[in-house]
Structures are given as structure tokens and as C-alpha cells.
Amino acid sequence: MFDFLARRAAAAAITLALASIVIFVVLEILPGDPAEVMLGTEVRPDTLAALRAKFGFDRPPLERYLTWIAGLAVFELGNSHAYGTPVAKLITDRLVVTLPLGLMALTWASLVAIPLGVFAASRRGRPADWMVMGFGQLGISIPNFWFGILLALLFAVTLRWFPAGGFPGWRADPLGSLHALVLPALALSLGEIAILSRITRSSMLDTLREDYVRTARAKGVPERLVLLRHALRNALIPIVTVGGLLAGFLIAGAIIVESVFYLPGIGKLVLDSIDNRDLIVIKNIVILLTGCVLLVNLAVDALYAVLDPRPKVNA
């Protein structure tokens, strides 16, 4: 099992290195530079040149790439061009919003989707199954920003149960901060619930066909135990795999949901930085997110090995 994980970790490291090159090259060829954005339409060529030199854009690309990687290794990310504040602080300030948001959404998704999928599988072909499937279809088709706007309209503007957006900060108002994350997490989890419940259902149906399930039933094990103890445990493998992939989708979803609820999270920082051509912020966030997704996948692989001991023999 260690062998298996070590090989996966090495692959992840290589992927990360390649990703850093791609990110750097893409930002190199992206039109528009931060100096131009900062100086606006009154810009004079000499002012522009002076500012570009200040940022170090006049140095050769290879040198800039190596400087970046060297800084990254010690989490020394430099200062944002647009804000003038350290990138590392910007990112950590935003993570305390996005991380809980994503966890909340993922928790809800698992809490709702897995029972829903099991339920649908146990009622296969019956109206309850159709309803769950229909809900799944709907959940996938509704964009989460639209769902977010609807949630805000109902629960913030009309009922006033939740704030329409914004984030008071954990230290200033912990309860209020939790409160502020409820609607965005709900908006974010809709698509996850839809996908996870369908995966759970089909995975359950697969395992329910297995011999050991028939054996368990023949032995007279109560149906509830058959579903949960015998079938679900084995059905979890594809569910966990997809759950890991969904972590990546969560980040993409956060970009939009954070805009709808004006939450100062990583997603909004990405969007703002692209608008400002704050290249130093963009490249650092993207490489960190890439690292996170790779880590999640690594964790999924590890979980996989725990849930089903078989792959480690073949791997």
C-alpha cells in the first residue's frame, strides 16, 4: 500500500511541476499587463516603462520563473501589484472564507446525497426513485449562481433570515460568519447533491446485484442492514472517487457563488485578480489550488485502498 501511495505522490509532484510551467507560460502570453491597468488611459510610455521595471517585468522569463519557484518553496510569494499587500496574507485571509464554505457544501452534499441515493436504489423503478432522479436532473441543470440568486431573494430579501451576502469575519462575529455561509453553501451544494446522489444510486444498484447481497438476504439479514452494511460499504468506492473530483468543482463553483454573495473568498480573489491583471496573485493561487486538488486526489487514493484492500495487490 505504501508503494502504491508513494508512486501516486511522485506522479502528483510531477504534475505540479508541469502545471507551474503551464501557468507561467499562459500568464506570459495573456494580453494586458498590470502596469497598464494601474496607469489607465492617461498613461505615458516613460511612466509605463518605469512601472514595469519596478515590477521586474523587464527581466528574462526564465529568471522570473525560477525566482517564483524559489519563493514558492518557502511560501514567500511577494506583494500583490494591485493591492500592494503580501500575496501570502491575501490568500490566507481568503482561505478562511472559502475553506469552510467548501467544507460546509461538501458535508451537506454527502449528508443529503448518499442517503438519497441509497433510498432511490432501494426503491428502484418506483415513484420515489423517479422523484430522486428527477431532482438530480434538475440539480445538474440549474446553474448554481441562479440558484444562489433565488436563495438570496427568498431567504435574505423577503424573509430576512439570512444576510444577502458579505462576511463579517470569524474573529469579529463567529456566529454571524457561520450564518453568512449558509446560503452560499446551499447554493454551492445543489449541483454536488445532484451528482453524488445519482452516483450513489447507480453504485448501489451495482452492488445490490452482487452475490454476497443475495447471500445476505437469503440468510435473513434485515433489508436495512443489507443496504447499509453490505451494499453501501462496497458502493462507497466510486462515490468517494467522484467526491474527490467534486472538490475541484467546488472551487470553480465558489468563483461564481462568492460573487453572488459578495464573499471575500479565494474564488472572488481569482476573479478580481484577473480583472486587475494581478499576475503575481493569479499564478500563486492557481498553483496552490492545483496542489490542493492533487492532495485531495491523493487522499482519495488512500481512502480507496482502505475501503477496498484489493487494488493494493495489483497496483
Add this chain to the structure above:
Amino acid sequence: MTIVTRRRFAGLMGGASAAAMLAGKAGAQASARAKEGAVVIGMSLEPPVLDPNLNAAAAIRSVTYLNIYESLMRIDDKGGVGPGLASSHTVSSDGTEYVFKLRPGLKYHDGEPCDSADVKFTLERLSAKDATAPAKSLYQVIAAVEAPDATTVRVKLKNPDAFFLYSVALGDAGIMGRKSAATNGTKPVGTGPFMFKERKEGDSITLAKWPGYRDAASIRLNTVVFKTIKDPAAQVNALLAGDVDTFPGFQAPELVNRVRADGRFAVVIGSTEGETILATNNARKPMSDLKVRQAIAHAIDRAELVAGENGFATPIGSHFPPYNPAYVDLTKTYPLDLDKAKKLLAEAGHAGGFSASLKLPPVGYAQRSGEIIVAQLAKIGIKLSITQLQWPQWLAEVFREKNYDFTIVAHTEANDLDRYAREGYYWGYNSQPFRDNWKAVVREADPAKRVPLLQKAQKILADDAVNGFLYQLGKIGVWHKNLVGLWENAPTPATDLSVVYWK
């Protein structure tokens, strides 16, 4: 009778108590803030830094000008220029020497005195050879700044400049302390009535009333929070949910009626300095042909464009704001006439029309007007294909490289006709008569004598159909009905909070 099981009953109770708990928090935020003298101001764009000498973003001026920093002169809500940090000034008869008299006893938020040496420092920071101030070109006219005593500043100009007082009144020219200037980007220190308290990037900036202000008794707000909300739907939600008290520059005319219907808010339509134009690349064929530009001018239906802005805009026929005393109505220079437009196109050798690009920046008015312009020009055979650009791309591709045929953009700087006299500006306009006339405008210090010259300038631009002149961008101000004093117009980017209070 419905049967209520024990479990269902417990569920109902749980749900109800949770709802009650949540509901307790909401409602009546605005009146609570009014009691504390606090106000939450919504903005569409976030100021990157808080030093206007580092970045051109208008949002910086909206937060800092008149609140944190003050300039030598001060622009008022009508666009007029009056005394600021300088209580009086004199101009030499040849218009090349200005002497400003500072108010005595001025201080910065950090306790440092503010005197003529700071003014000299600031003006040199704006105009020095190695300056990186975005508006450097405005201050290039400064030859030397002298500070003969603590409250006197003498500025020598290279040549007379009729707009010099306006330039030193702008938010760009906020007078900064020699000690604090270097860190003003993240921790601004000024002489204004409000001092910087806290910033959360991507979210908000908080200012607090400064007790040391020379006229502190007249300041009625205690705390001001500038909150950035970009998404128009989220802006409306924030207003209606009571999280925000005002959007002084509301960007979504299509949503105004929803806010109006609520009844708690006043919607006030003012004007901006933003001339919205179908900017035309005069250096490119076939737009280099006057007849082609005239044809386009004849095909533009301004009423339709204004309707597209929900009526919150004023038609213009040249590059000039209608409320300016020197304004002339030139909207009838090339009246809507499709037959004439087609005839002119045919005379220019484009009987069948032509295809061209329309590169749009990511702003609401450009998106809305872009679609309408495409439909209008299609009627005379000009087929425009829209490309959506982000601002950085627009600045690089359209503004710097001039790689475009048409774009739609509002030019929001005041007194910005000089751009038509500039060499190599992105319109590619080249007119000696206009340049000569503009030289006369800049040298004319007497405002009354300047009027006919400004009118002539407008006429030249309208006749040459340099750009498609569409409309003056309206300023939609939305604020809580009890909030008083916010500017109706936006003659310059500012949110003057020194005069704002809760009724």
C-alpha cells in the same frame, strides 16, 4: 383533522424555533446605523490601493478624495472649483505663476503638520521626471514649486494653462505628508475629515471621523464603510436586505425599478462627465473617409440608445457635457437619415456597406449600446462583429495598439477635449484647425472669453464626425430616503461625506 405524530410535531417545533432565532437578527439595520452615525456605501469596483498617485482607478478617488485627502483646490458637486487646503490664490497677469495661501494650522491624521513643504513635495511627486503618477501628463506644465514660508506656495508654469486650477483640485492631487506618503497605498494618511481605520481586501474599507479635523463639529457621520459589490443582482439584494444604505453610482439601470418599488430608497438621476462615444479608428480605412463617418453619424439613432439605458442618459452631438455653460447642442449636425447615409456610403465607394470590428469593454453601457449600434449600422449595410474584451485587453489591444475599427466607451475625465489635439491618440484623429483652436483654449485664462473657443472646438469635432457621439452617461444615485447630502451629479469621482448625515 390532520394527525400530528410526535416526531412530526418535534420537527415543526424545531423548524419554527430555528426560524425565529434567525429572524431576530434581521430587519431595521439602517435605523440602527442611523443612530450610530454609521453608513454603508456600496461601490461596484474596488479601489486597489488607496493612493491616487499609484493607480488610475476612479474607485480610489471615490473613497479618498475630500474624505481622507484634500487638494489645494476643491471640486464641488456642480463641477466648480473653489478653495480647498488653500484658502486663496492669485495668478500672475501672464498666467504662468500661481501663488496659493494655505489655511493656517493644518494637520494630518498622524499629528504631523501640513505645510507648504508638503504641497511642494506632492506636486513634485506628481510631475517629476521619474514620477509614475497616472495623471502625470496633467502636471507636466509645472516648471517649479517654491515654498517661501510655511503657508505660501508659489507654482511656476512652463506656459499658461487654463485648466491648472482644476488639475490641482482633482483627487489625484491630494496633498500628502512627506512622512506618510510612502505607505499611503495601504495605510492612507491625509488632512480630511475622515481617517482610515481598516481594510478587508475584496470586501470593504472602513473610515472613522477624525476628531482633529479643523471643522470637526460640522461632520455628522462617525463611521463610513465602503463595501464592494460587483454583481448587479447582488447589489439590489444588498440594498433590499438592508446590508447597504446607498449606491451613489448604481450601475444597473435595468434594475432601478425594483429598487424604486421598495419605497425605502430615493433614486436620483444626475449627470456624469462621461461622454459615451462610438470611438472610431480614423486612421483606418474606410473610416478615414469623412463621408463614411458622416454616413455612420446619419445612421445613429440616439433616442434608441438612450432608451437602452432606461432613459438615464442625455443625447450629445459632440464630445461635451450638456450642463457645461459652453455647451452647444450639435445633435442635429447629422440627423437620423438612412437614405442620406446610404448615399454617402455609395459616394465613398461602399455602396454595399462593409464589415468591421466592434471591440467592447466589460461595462454595462457598452454591452447594451453595442447590440443597438450593430442593429442600427446593419441598416446601412455596415456589418459589425462584436468582440468582448476585459479591461486589460481593451487597454492593450484598443487603446495602446490601436488594433480596432470601433469601440464603445465613456470618456469620464472632465475637460478632456485636449485628447483630440494629441498626437497618436487611439482615435487617429489629425486636424490642424482643431489643434490651433485648442492651443487658444488652453492659453485663454478668462472663462468668458474661453466659451466661444470651446464652442468652436465642439463644432469642429461634430462636423468631422470624429467619433459617433452617443450620449452623456447618467449617474444613478440610490440611497436610503433618510440619508441626506450625497452628490446628485458626478463631476469628478468623489463621495463627499463631509456634508452627509442621517435625517
